[in-house]
Amino acid sequence: MMDPAALINVWVANGLLGNALYGTLMINDEETLDIEYKMATDFTTSDGGRTFTLMLRPGLMFTDGTPLDAAAVKFNWDRLRDPSVASPSLPPAAQVASTEVVDPMTLKVTMVSPNPNFAQSLVTSGMNWIASPTALQKGTEAFNAEPVGAGPFTLVNWQRQSVIELTKNPNYWDAPRPYLDGITIRSATDTNQRVNAMTTGSADLASEASGASIAKAEAAGLSSETVPTGGGQFIGLNVRSAPFDDERARRALALALDRDAINAAVYNGAGEVPETLFIEGSPFYTDTPLPTTNRAEAQKLLDELAAEGKSLSFTFLAYSTPENRAVAEAFQTQLTVLDNVEANVEIIDFAAGVPRIAAHDFDMVILSSTVQDPDSSLWSVFHSTSRGNYTGISDPQLDEALDAGRIATTVEARTAAYQVVQDRLVELNPVLWYTRSSPTYVSGKNVHGIEMYTVGSLLPEQLWLN
Numbered sequence: 004m005m006d007p008a009a010l011i012n013v014w015v016a017n018g019l020l021g022n023a024l025y026g027t028l029m030i031n032d033e034e035t036l037d038i039e040y041k042m043a044t045d046f047t048t049s050d051g052g053r054t055f056t057l058m059l060r061p062g063l064m065f066t067d068g069t070p071l072d073a074a075a076v077k078f079n080w081d082r083l084r085d086p087s088v089a090s091p092s093l094p095p096a097a098q099v100a101s102t103e104v105v106d107p108m109t110l111k112v113t114m115v116s117p118n119p120n121f122a123q124s125l126v127t128s129g130m131n132w133i134a135s136p137t138a139l140q141k142g143t144e145a146f147n148a149e150p151v152g153a154g155p156f157t158l159v160n161w162q163r164q165s166v167i168e169l170t171k172n173p174n175y176w177d178a179p180r181p182y183l184d185g186i187t188i189r190s191a192t193d194t195n196q197r198v199n200a201m202t203t204g205s206a207d208l209a210s211e212a213s214g215a216s217i218a219k220a221e222a223a224g225l226s227s228e229t230v231p232t233g234g235g236q237f238i239g240l241n242v243r244s245a246p247f248d249d250e251r252a253r254r255a256l257a258l259a260l261d262r263d264a265i266n267a268a269v270y271n272g273a274g275e276v277p278e279t280l281f282i283e284g285s286p287f288y289t290d291t292p293l294p295t296t297n298r299a300e301a302q303k304l305l306d307e308l309a310a311e312g313k314s315l316s317f318t319f320l321a322y323s324t325p326e327n328r329a330v331a332e333a334f335q336t337q338l339t340v341l342d343n344v345e346a347n348v349e350i351i352d353f354a355a356g357v358p359r360i361a362a363h364d365f366d367m368v369i370l371s372s373t374v375q376d377p378d379s380s381l382w383s384v385f386h387s388t389s390r391g392n393y394t395g396i397s398d399p400q401l402d403e404a405l406d407a408g409r410i411a412t413t414v415e416a417r418t419a420a421y422q423v424v425q426d427r428l429v430e431l432n433p434v435l436w437y438t439r440s441s442p443t444y445v446s447g448k449n450v451h452g453i454e455m456y457t458v459g460s461l462l463p464e465q466l467w468l469n
Contacts, residue, residue: 005150005158006143007132008083008090013373014210014230014442014459020188023169023463025132025152026176028057028076030456031123033230036376038122039456042071042133042153042176052119052410055112056105063176065135067151073110077102078136080112083129092129094383094391095121117410123376124383127457155181155464164190175464182452182467192324198445201225207450207468210459211443213326214266214274220445228453230442233281233288234374234381237434238319238334241366243395246315251304253432255315255344257294258301261337262437268333269326275439280374280425282439286414287377291425293436302341309343316345317366320359323352327369330437360393368393373440373458377421378409385428396433 004010007025010017028043038046045058063071082088083096090096098118103111114121125131138151150158153176156169167188171181189206191197194216200206202223211217217227240247240256247253262276281288305315321331328350335346351359360368370393372384382405383389387397401424408420428434442459452465 004143005147005161006139007079007129007134007152008088008092010129010132011091012126012128012131012457012460014444014455014461015212018457018460019186019210019463020167021129021132022154022460023156023186024150024154024158025134026154026464027126027131027456027462028059028133029122029126029131030460030462031126031375033375033455033457036123038126046122046125048119048121050117051412052117052121053114055114055121057110057112059108059110060176061108063153064174065138065151065153066157066172066174067135067138069135069137070107071133071135071153072107073104074107075136076110076133077104078139079133080130082139090129094389095124095128095379096130097390098124118378119412120376120378120409124379127375127379156186159185166190169463177464181464183463186463186466194325198223201445201447204447207447208453208466209445210461211445212441213270214438214441215269215271217441217443217445218271218273225445225447226450227443227445228455230375230455230459231282231284232373232375232440232442232458233277233279233285234372235275235277235436235439236369236371237436238330239368239370239394239434240432241363241368241393241395242397242433243363246308246313246317247366249308249313250431251308252313252315254294255301255304255308257432257435258297258304259338259341259344260294260334260435260437261296263296264337265330265333265437269329270438275441277436277439280428280436281377281421287418287421289418289422289425291422291429293429294432298341305341305343314343314345316347318347318349320349320351320356320365320368322356322369323350330369363393363395370394370434371440372434373442375458377417377424378405381405381421381424382409385424385433394433396431398427398431401427401431 010021027041048055083090083092100115101113135151155175160168169186194213197209266274319331321327331348338346372380374380383391404420404423411417449469452467454462454465
């Protein structure tokens with residue numbers, strides 16, 4: 004799909020493609036998280052995040068000759084807010100109650116509830132990509148054949164699941180960018196295939212997530228750029244039903260999981276095992292430790308549950324990717340040394356897995372919460388009212404802290420709120436963190452200008468070659 008409503012703005016998904024076709028309204032600095040403007044010139048609030056005013060650059064044009072103006076932004080954002088569109092950007096878009104065109108360059112945005120930090124959610128989503136309303140109204144098939152944006156590149160050829168060819172947009176607003184005449188994007192879901200393509204020189208740039216593969220590429224003399232993030236990938240437990248509606252079962256697994264062994268088995272020891280929710284250097288960092296392995300305490304809890312007729316039995320739903328399968332099977336093997344617990348593994352492809360997770364039809368599954376600004380990720384994943392809360396965790400103290408972190412306007416107040424969030428997640432164990440996400444691009448020696456925002460979303464207009 005080329006529709007920005009269907010794209011996901013992260014490095015391992017569609018960040019490069021979305022930025023290429025549609026450009027960006029704004030970005031954030033990957034370290035300071037400061038908002039920097041691109042096609043927008045301002046997005047500010049004067050009432051604590053109840054309303055925002057979006058200002059656009061004058062003269063922006065889509066490649067079909069229609070204007071990228073406030074009405075076009077309204078059209079796109081209103082689409083994302085429609086649940087029937089089923090956009091992955093619905094969680095942030097649903098925070099918007101209404102939009103109003105003030106003039107061609109100005110859009111007034113009214114929020115469902117105050118969020119002075121909303122720009123951080125906007126840049127992580129498809130809200131940052133505006134497509135031509137005229138083209139979108141022609142229907143999905145027509146738009147996929149000829150997507151229309153105002154980005155630095157346009158589509159030349161698309162072979163599904165294989166290759167996407169892009170060419171330079173000669174009328175891009177930020178001349179002399181883009182510097183490249185074209186970009187070819189090839190799909191390679193296997194990490195070894197990506198590394199081989201880079202080391203043999205058949206590719207110039209690769210999006211990578213595996214710590215082991217990044218280390219292998221660097222050992223071969225390739226360069227890499229990684230965005231620092233907190234949180235990471237976790238094993239999510241469905242707390243809506245047995246056995247994980249019992250907190251003791253969740254805590255038993257949190258104590259049983261050997262994260263270092265997972266790192267060794269899956270990432271050859273090259274991954275980063277998260278010890279705290281936020282990384283050192285984050286303004287929200289505290290030294291609250293995530294759970295660590297204690298098999299003796301885990302066994303006590305398992306025995307206690309068994310004495311009540313609740314011997315632990317569950318199925319780990321894993322995608323068919325090598326990494327997902329390896330994590331599931333490694334954890335299954337770890338649990339064989341304990342009594343009163345039986346873990347099964349069900350391997351499923353992505354297309355079949357997504358609706359099951361959305362329907363909460365699982366016991367255990369791999370999910371993620373990659374944290375930069377806390378609100379844009381933690382609220383979506385852990386608030387009881389969020390559509391992205393797949394584990395089903397519902398805790399008044401956790402909700403209150405997430406809400407407080409969302410509306411606070413000082414770092415001190417937000418840090419205090421997210422301290423409570425960390426404490427509650429450690430106490431409740433709805434998820435088992437096992438590795439940091441590594442939003443990384445591996446590049447050949449002739450590639451320059453790698454610049455990313457949010458969770459590794461690459462800006463293609465900045466790239467250039469020797």
